[in-house]
Amino acid sequence: xxxxxxLLAISGVLVLSVISPGPNFAIVTSTATxxxxxxxxxxxxxxxxxxxxxxxxxxxxxxxxVSQVEWLYLGIKLAGAAYLIWLGLRMILGARKPTVxxxxxxxxxxxxxxxxxxxxxxxxxxxxxxxxSIFAVMVPVHAPAWFYAAIGVIxxxxxxxxxxxxxxxxxxxAVRGGFMRFKAVFETLMGVFxxxxxxxxxxxx
Numbered sequence: 001x002x003x004x005x006x007l008l009a010i011s012g013v014l015v016l017s018v019i020s021p022g023p024n025f026a027i028v029t030s031t032a033t034x035x036x037x038x039x040x041x042x043x044x045x046x047x048x049x050x051x052x053x054x055x056x057x058x059x060x061x062x063x064x065x066v067s068q069v070e071w072l073y074l075g076i077k078l079a080g081a082a083y084l085i086w087l088g089l090r091m092i093l094g095a096r097k098p099t100v101x102x103x104x105x106x107x108x109x110x111x112x113x114x115x116x117x118x119x120x121x122x123x124x125x126x127x128x129x130x131x132x133s134i135f136a137v138m139v140p141v142h143a144p145a146w147f148y149a150a151i152g153v154i155x156x157x158x159x160x161x162x163x164x165x166x167x168x169x170x171x172x173x174a175v176r177g178g179f180m181r182f183k184a185v186f187e188t189l190m191g192v193f194x195x196x197x198x199x200x201x202x203x204x205x
Contacts, residue, residue, distance in 0.1 A: 003140065003147050010138050011154050013197075014051075017130065018162040020091065020190040027120045028163045031113055032170040040167030042110035046117030048160030053122065055155035058131035059139055059148045080133030081201035087130070088194030095187035117163075137201050 018024070024047050032040025121127055139151070169175045 003143065006138060006140055006143075007147070007150055007154065010134070010151060011158060013134055013138065014155055014158045015162075016190060016193060017134075018051075018159055020187055024117070024121055024159075024163065025166065027117055028167050029170040031117075032167040035113070037167060037171035038110055039113040040171060041164045042113040043117035044163030044165075044167045045160060046114035046119075047121050047163045048156045049114075050118045050121030050127075051159035052152045052156035054127050054131045055135075056148065056152045058135050059151055061132070077136045077201055077204070080136050081198045083130075084133050084194045084198030084201065088191040088196075088198060091187045091191035091194065095184040095191065133201065134197075137197065137204065 028040055028043045028047060031043045135151075140147070
Protein backbone atom coordinates (compact mmCIF):
# COMPACT_ATOMS: atom_id res chain seq x y z
CA UNK A 1 0.00 0.00 0.00
CA UNK A 2 1.37 3.42 -1.00
CA UNK A 3 0.71 5.25 2.27
CA UNK A 4 2.90 8.23 1.39
CA UNK A 5 0.98 8.72 -1.85
CA UNK A 6 -2.30 8.55 0.06
CA LEU A 7 -1.04 11.17 2.53
CA LEU A 8 -0.04 13.44 -0.34
CA ALA A 9 -3.49 13.11 -1.92
CA ILE A 10 -5.22 13.79 1.40
CA SER A 11 -3.00 16.84 1.90
CA GLY A 12 -4.13 18.18 -1.47
CA VAL A 13 -7.79 17.73 -0.58
CA LEU A 14 -7.30 19.44 2.77
CA VAL A 15 -5.62 22.39 1.06
CA LEU A 16 -8.62 22.75 -1.26
CA SER A 17 -11.00 22.52 1.69
CA VAL A 18 -9.41 25.36 3.68
CA ILE A 19 -9.00 27.85 0.82
CA SER A 20 -12.75 28.01 0.19
CA PRO A 21 -14.37 30.86 2.18
CA GLY A 22 -16.76 29.67 4.87
CA PRO A 23 -17.39 30.09 8.62
CA ASN A 24 -13.73 29.49 9.52
CA PHE A 25 -12.59 32.00 6.93
CA ALA A 26 -15.10 34.56 8.20
CA ILE A 27 -14.06 34.22 11.85
CA VAL A 28 -10.32 34.46 11.23
CA THR A 29 -10.54 37.39 8.82
CA SER A 30 -13.00 39.32 10.96
CA THR A 31 -10.81 38.76 14.01
CA ALA A 32 -7.69 39.95 12.20
CA THR A 33 -9.51 42.96 10.73
CA UNK A 34 -11.53 44.09 13.74
CA UNK A 35 -9.19 43.16 16.56
CA UNK A 36 -5.47 42.60 15.91
CA UNK A 37 -2.96 40.49 14.03
CA UNK A 38 -2.11 38.64 17.25
CA UNK A 39 -5.74 37.71 17.87
CA UNK A 40 -6.17 36.71 14.24
CA UNK A 41 -3.18 34.36 14.35
CA UNK A 42 -4.46 32.90 17.63
CA UNK A 43 -7.79 32.24 15.97
CA UNK A 44 -5.97 30.46 13.14
CA UNK A 45 -4.20 28.24 15.68
CA UNK A 46 -7.54 27.43 17.30
CA UNK A 47 -8.93 26.43 13.91
CA UNK A 48 -5.84 24.27 13.30
CA UNK A 49 -6.43 22.44 16.58
CA UNK A 50 -10.06 21.87 15.60
CA UNK A 51 -9.01 20.49 12.20
CA UNK A 52 -6.71 17.99 13.87
CA UNK A 53 -9.51 17.02 16.27
CA UNK A 54 -12.03 16.47 13.48
CA UNK A 55 -9.52 14.52 11.40
CA UNK A 56 -8.62 12.17 14.24
CA UNK A 57 -12.26 11.67 15.19
CA UNK A 58 -13.13 10.89 11.59
CA UNK A 59 -10.37 8.36 11.01
CA UNK A 60 -10.92 6.73 14.40
CA UNK A 61 -14.64 6.35 13.73
CA UNK A 62 -14.14 5.02 10.23
CA UNK A 63 -11.55 2.52 11.45
CA UNK A 64 -13.96 1.17 14.05
CA UNK A 65 -16.78 0.91 11.52
CA VAL A 66 -14.59 -0.87 8.97
CA SER A 67 -13.47 -3.44 11.52
CA GLN A 68 -16.92 -4.06 13.01
CA VAL A 69 -19.80 -3.22 10.65
CA GLU A 70 -19.05 -3.28 6.94
CA TRP A 71 -22.59 -2.42 5.81
CA LEU A 72 -22.67 0.65 8.05
CA TYR A 73 -19.41 1.79 6.52
CA LEU A 74 -21.03 1.50 3.08
CA GLY A 75 -24.01 3.50 4.29
CA ILE A 76 -21.75 6.27 5.53
CA LYS A 77 -19.95 6.33 2.20
CA LEU A 78 -23.25 6.78 0.36
CA ALA A 79 -24.43 9.45 2.78
CA GLY A 80 -21.06 11.16 2.45
CA ALA A 81 -21.35 11.15 -1.34
CA ALA A 82 -24.79 12.76 -1.15
CA TYR A 83 -23.44 15.37 1.26
CA LEU A 84 -20.48 16.22 -0.98
CA ILE A 85 -22.71 16.60 -4.03
CA TRP A 86 -25.11 18.81 -2.07
CA LEU A 87 -22.27 20.89 -0.71
CA GLY A 88 -20.70 21.27 -4.14
CA LEU A 89 -23.98 22.45 -5.67
CA ARG A 90 -24.56 24.82 -2.78
CA MET A 91 -21.09 26.32 -3.15
CA ILE A 92 -21.51 26.81 -6.90
CA LEU A 93 -24.94 28.41 -6.51
CA GLY A 94 -23.76 30.63 -3.63
CA ALA A 95 -20.38 31.54 -5.10
CA ARG A 96 -21.43 35.11 -5.92
CA LYS A 97 -23.01 35.78 -2.56
CA PRO A 98 -20.93 37.96 -0.23
CA THR A 99 -19.25 36.42 2.81
CA VAL A 100 -20.80 37.75 6.00
CA UNK A 101 -18.35 38.38 8.81
CA UNK A 102 -19.18 37.43 12.39
CA UNK A 103 -21.48 40.14 13.78
CA UNK A 104 -20.39 39.97 17.39
CA UNK A 105 -17.43 41.85 18.88
CA UNK A 106 -14.15 40.02 18.36
CA UNK A 107 -12.16 39.25 21.49
CA UNK A 108 -8.69 40.82 21.73
CA UNK A 109 -7.24 38.18 24.10
CA UNK A 110 -5.14 35.59 22.24
CA UNK A 111 -6.52 32.75 24.37
CA UNK A 112 -10.11 33.91 23.91
CA UNK A 113 -9.54 34.25 20.15
CA UNK A 114 -8.03 30.75 19.89
CA UNK A 115 -10.87 29.29 21.94
CA UNK A 116 -13.44 31.02 19.77
CA UNK A 117 -11.84 29.71 16.58
CA UNK A 118 -11.78 26.19 18.00
CA UNK A 119 -15.42 26.33 19.08
CA UNK A 120 -16.61 27.79 15.76
CA UNK A 121 -15.18 24.77 13.95
CA UNK A 122 -16.07 22.14 16.53
CA UNK A 123 -19.71 23.25 16.74
CA UNK A 124 -20.16 23.02 12.97
CA UNK A 125 -21.83 19.63 12.35
CA UNK A 126 -20.88 19.75 8.67
CA UNK A 127 -17.18 19.46 9.53
CA UNK A 128 -17.41 15.81 10.58
CA UNK A 129 -19.46 14.98 7.49
CA UNK A 130 -16.81 16.59 5.30
CA UNK A 131 -13.87 14.86 6.97
CA UNK A 132 -15.74 11.57 7.11
CA SER A 133 -16.65 11.78 3.44
CA ILE A 134 -13.11 12.60 2.36
CA PHE A 135 -11.52 9.89 4.47
CA ALA A 136 -14.07 7.30 3.36
CA VAL A 137 -12.64 7.74 -0.12
CA MET A 138 -8.97 8.34 0.57
CA VAL A 139 -7.94 6.56 3.79
CA PRO A 140 -6.74 2.99 3.10
CA VAL A 141 -8.68 0.30 4.93
CA HIS A 142 -6.88 -0.96 8.05
CA ALA A 143 -4.11 1.64 7.76
CA PRO A 144 -1.44 1.60 10.52
CA ALA A 145 -1.64 3.88 13.56
CA TRP A 146 1.17 6.14 12.34
CA PHE A 147 -0.87 6.90 9.22
CA TYR A 148 -3.80 8.16 11.31
CA ALA A 149 -1.47 10.26 13.47
CA ALA A 150 0.10 11.73 10.34
CA ILE A 151 -3.34 12.76 9.09
CA GLY A 152 -3.97 14.68 12.31
CA VAL A 153 -0.62 16.47 12.01
CA ILE A 154 -1.21 17.28 8.34
CA UNK A 155 -4.73 18.58 9.01
CA UNK A 156 -3.42 20.87 11.75
CA UNK A 157 -0.50 22.06 9.63
CA UNK A 158 -2.57 22.80 6.52
CA UNK A 159 -5.27 24.59 8.50
CA UNK A 160 -2.80 26.49 10.68
CA UNK A 161 -0.64 27.69 7.79
CA UNK A 162 -3.62 28.85 5.75
CA UNK A 163 -5.65 30.55 8.47
CA UNK A 164 -2.66 32.13 10.20
CA UNK A 165 -1.54 33.35 6.78
CA UNK A 166 -4.99 34.83 6.20
CA UNK A 167 -4.80 36.53 9.58
CA UNK A 168 -1.49 38.11 8.59
CA UNK A 169 -2.95 39.33 5.30
CA UNK A 170 -6.25 40.58 6.67
CA UNK A 171 -4.55 42.55 9.43
CA UNK A 172 -4.36 45.04 6.56
CA UNK A 173 -8.00 45.89 5.95
CA ALA A 174 -7.33 46.91 2.33
CA VAL A 175 -6.48 43.30 1.44
CA ARG A 176 -9.96 42.00 2.25
CA GLY A 177 -11.71 43.99 -0.46
CA GLY A 178 -9.23 42.87 -3.10
CA PHE A 179 -9.40 39.19 -2.18
CA MET A 180 -13.17 39.07 -2.09
CA ARG A 181 -13.30 40.00 -5.79
CA PHE A 182 -12.07 36.45 -6.48
CA LYS A 183 -14.40 34.73 -4.01
CA ALA A 184 -16.75 33.54 -6.77
CA VAL A 185 -13.91 31.83 -8.65
CA PHE A 186 -12.61 30.00 -5.58
CA GLU A 187 -16.04 28.76 -4.49
CA THR A 188 -17.04 27.69 -8.01
CA LEU A 189 -13.84 25.65 -8.47
CA MET A 190 -14.22 24.06 -5.04
CA GLY A 191 -17.88 23.25 -5.76
CA VAL A 192 -16.98 21.50 -9.02
CA PHE A 193 -14.27 19.53 -7.24
CA UNK A 194 -16.68 18.39 -4.51
CA UNK A 195 -19.23 17.33 -7.11
CA UNK A 196 -16.61 15.19 -8.79
CA UNK A 197 -15.49 13.68 -5.50
CA UNK A 198 -19.08 12.88 -4.54
CA UNK A 199 -19.62 11.19 -7.89
CA UNK A 200 -16.47 9.16 -7.43
CA UNK A 201 -17.64 8.06 -4.01
CA UNK A 202 -21.03 6.96 -5.37
CA UNK A 203 -19.36 4.87 -8.07
CA UNK A 204 -16.64 3.36 -5.88
CA UNK A 205 -17.02 -0.17 -4.55
